[in-house]
Amino acid sequence: MKLILRKANNEELKLQQMLDKIKKYLQSSTAVRAMCWRYGVNPESISSASIEFADLPVSAKTKNTKIYINKSFLEDANFSEEIHYIVHELCHWLQQTCDDPYRLIPDDQSTDYLDMPSEFEAFMFQVQFMKENYGVDRARQYVDELLDFHKITGKEKEKKKKDLLLE
Numbered sequence: 001m002k003l004i005l006r007k008a009n010n011e012e013l014k015l016q017q018m019l020d021k022i023k024k025y026l027q028s029s030t031a032v033r034a035m036c037w038r039y040g041v042n043p044e045s046i047s048s049a050s051i052e053f054a055d056l057p058v059s060a061k062t063k064n065t066k067i068y069i070n071k072s073f074l075e076d077a078n079f080s081e082e083i084h085y086i087v088h089e090l091c092h093w094l095q096q097t098c099d100d101p102y103r104l105i106p107d108d109q110s111t112d113y114l115d116m117p118s119e120f121e122a123f124m125f126q127v128q129f130m131k132e133n134y135g136v137d138r139a140r141q142y143v144d145e146l147l148d149f150h151k152i153t154g155k156e157k158e159k160k161k162k163d164l165l166l167e
Contacts, residue, residue, distance in 0.1 A: 029133070056069075084142075
């Protein structure tokens with residue numbers, strides 16, 4: 001199943017229709033289904049996730065069970081290639097709305113971002129979605145860029161890469 005998105009104008013109804021289409025598409029993803037089952041919820045439950053576009057200094061974030069996507073993606077002709085960020089944020093949405101063991105372990109802000117259990121899990125599902133939908137090479141490229149951005153090198157980089165790619 002190939003997702004085809006057309007750039008919508010800024011009307012609220014068209015944006016909501018586009019997000020509904022994305023949620024429906026994600027419900028059929030093996031990676032997203034696995035993520036939902038990990039939390040004991042039906043994949044159809046993601047249709048109730050609140051997602052909106054906003055001015056952000058990052059690609060996306062989830063706060064108080066609300067997902068925010070950088071509105072600059074709306075200007076991207078290939079937005080369908082960027083929905084892996086929604087998968088990452090849906091993982092955080094599940095962590096915040098379900099009985100999640102990671103919720104009981106506060107993320108230590110003094111540790112590396114990728115060492116936080118909630119972040120690592122979200123990246124892992126995001127990468128699995130990328131492998132499934134964009135191919136292994138694109139997923140590996142993303143992981144390399146992610147680890148480089150966070151200045152992770154050497155044996156630690158190879159271990160994290162292997163763990164994120166489930167190889």
